[in-house]
Amino acid sequence: MNILIGTVLIWAAALWVIRRLAREEGRMAVFGRRARETFLYILPRVAVGLLSAGFLAALLPEERVEALFGASAGVLGLLLASVFGAITPGGPFVVFAIGASALKAGASEGAIVAYVSAWSVVCITRTLTYEVAMMGAAFTRVRILVSLPVPIILGLIVNAIG
Amino acid sequence: MTDRDTRDADIPAVPKRKLIDAGFAVVIAIAVLSGAGVWITQGAGRFFEILGQDLLFAAALLPKILGGILLATGLSLLIPRDRVLAAVGPESGLRGLAIAAAAGAILPGGPGLTFPLAAGLLASGADLGAGIAMVSGWVLLGANRTLIWELSFLPPDLVGLRYALTFFVPILLGLFVRAALRGRA
Numbered sequence: 001m002n003i004l005i006g007t008v009l010i011w012a013a014a015l016w017v018i019r020r021l022a023r024e025e026g027r028m029a030v031f032g033r034r035a036r037e038t039f040l041y042i043l044p045r046v047a048v049g050l051l052s053a054g055f056l057a058a059l060l061p062e063e064r065v066e067a068l069f070g071a072s073a074g075v076l077g078l079l080l081a082s083v084f085g086a087i088t089p090g091g092p093f094v095v096f097a098i099g100a101s102a103l104k105a106g107a108s109e110g111a112i113v114a115y116v117s118a119w120s121v122v123c124i125t126r127t128l129t130y131e132v133a134m135m136g137a138a139f140t141r142v143r144i145l146v147s148l149p150v151p152i153i154l155g156l157i158v159n160a161i162g
Numbered sequence: 163m164t165d166r167d168t169r170d171a172d173i174p175a176v177p178k179r180k181l182i183d184a185g186f187a188v189v190i191a192i193a194v195l196s197g198a199g200v201w202i203t204q205g206a207g208r209f210f211e212i213l214g215q216d217l218l219f220a221a222a223l224l225p226k227i228l229g230g231i232l233l234a235t236g237l238s239l240l241i242p243r244d245r246v247l248a249a250v251g252p253e254s255g256l257r258g259l260a261i262a263a264a265a266g267a268i269l270p271g272g273p274g275l276t277f278p279l280a281a282g283l284l285a286s287g288a289d290l291g292a293g294i295a296m297v298s299g300w301v302l303l304g305a306n307r308t309l310i311w312e313l314s315f316l317p318p319d320l321v322g323l324r325y326a327l328t329f330f331v332p333i334l335l336g337l338f339v340r341a342a343l344r345g346r347a
Contacts, residue, residue, distance in 0.1 A: 006318035010229035010309070017236035027239060035235040038310070039228065045186055046227060046314045047220045048193050053315065054216035055196035058204065091185035092307050096315035097192070103316070112316070113324045120301045126273055134277035135297070139284075143294045146335050146342075150302075154327055161323070 049097035056097075057104035069107035071159055078155035081111040085118030085151065095119045110159030118151040223314060230309040237305065238270040250283055250296070256333070262292040263332035266299030270306045290343065295336030302328050 021027050069077045088095050099112045107115075122144060131140045182190070201209040250265045251258075262283065266276065276297065284293045303325065312321050 006313065007226040007229060010226060010233055010313070014229050014233035014236060017233060017240055020240055021236055031235060031239055034239075035231055038231050038235055042227065042231065042310060042314075045189065046223070046311075047217070048186070049189050049315065050216045050220045050223075051213065052189055052193040052196055054212045054219075055193060055200050058208065058212055059196055059199050090188050092311040093315070094185055094188055094192075096311055097189060100315045103320075109320050109323075112320065113327075116312070116316075116324065117302065117328070121298070123301070130273040130277055131297075134273075134281055135293075139290070139293065142290065142339060143297055143335075146294065146338055147298065150328075150331055150335075154324065154331075157327055158320075158323060 045093045049093045050100070053097045053101040053104065056101035060101065060105040062106050065102060066106035069102060069111040071108040071110070071162075073108070073111070075152065075156070077108070077111055078114040078152050078159075081107070081115040081155065082118035082151040085115040085120075086122035087124055088115075088119050089125045108155075108159050109162050110155035110157075113158045114151040114155030117154050121147040121150060227310075227314050230313050234270070234306045234309040237268070241268055243269065247279070250279075250292075251286060251288070254289070256337075258288065258292050259295045259333045259336040262288070262296040263299035263303075263336070266296040266301075266332065267303035268305050269300075276300045289340065291336035291340040294339050295332045298332035298335050302331055 018031070021031055067073065069081055073080075085095070088098065095116060099115055102115070103109070103112050127140060127144070131143075135143075197209060197213075200212060246265050246269060249261050266280070269276070269279065280293050280296045283296060284290070308321065308325060
């Protein structure tokens with residue numbers, strides 16, 4: 001049901017954007033080429049990512065995942081999820097595939113949000129490869145320091161709502 | 163090719179076009195290892211059950227993934243990049259932070275594009291708070307990543323909740339940095 005609603009909303013927005021684009025001359029060709037390239041890039045990654053998520057979830061010991069990252073794990077669980085998020089290497093589908101499998105195996109929604117948010121703000125590989133080089137160590141340090149509480153606070157709110 | 167086409171062609175929707183890059187190799191390795199793990203510990207039957215289930219799930223997701231790609235690609239072409247960049251000047255106040263955060267969230271592109279943008283913003287006279295709002299807008303709310311990847315893997319209600327709760331965080335972080343710097347000065 002949720003998939004359906006999400007899909008309908010996305011398609012409505014996509015069609016609106018495409019209609020706007022179609023009014024501008026000569027842009028549909030670029031649009032078509034780029035959409036096709038992106039689709040071919042993403043499809044195998046999502047398919048293999050979902051498979052990993054399924055297999056990983058079957059292997060993860062459910063009681064353990066629930067004890068560590070379940071709703072009853074509290075702030076400590078969110079903290080642990082955030083640490084994992086910060087050190088997870090690689091691109092978005094690695095993180096989201098792992099998040100999806102942890103969710104299946106009994107982690108709380110708050111823990112997933114903390115995990116994804118921590119990866120978003122810290123992402124150790126991106127920070128070390130790009131940010132320190134391009135923005136300088138001082139900027140990076142301030143940005144990460146002020147962002148550190150964000151994953152925990154978001155996780156707490158999500159678990160309180162859910 | 164018009165100027166517009168060349169400009170559009172410069173901005174890839176996804177960073178690399180290699181068939182198998184490092185990130186994909188990691189996921190393939192996880193899939194193979196965990197698949198083998200399931201086969202060995204829980205038997206071939208369970209392996210094929212999960213394989214079938216998840217391939218079916220992926221197929222059911224296809225329309226959503228396709229819609230997300232069309233939307234993300236269309237948005238990146240439709241949003242007048244130069245106008246957005248022009249708006250992200252060294253503007254002060256809450257408005258400056260909001261524009262910087264929004265630009266980070268909606269301008270497509272990976273780290274090789276967003277960090278130079280933020281560095282340019284700082285070089286043009288914007289304060290540290292605006293730079294942090296921009297980078298935070300990108301890392302926390304990047305529309306491209308959420309539309310294409312996050313919605314493909316995580317339940318849409320959870321993604322929506324995360325996005326809504328995070329919506330003002332980049333601006334708040336910018337405000338906090340400003341306040342802290344003012345306190346020190």
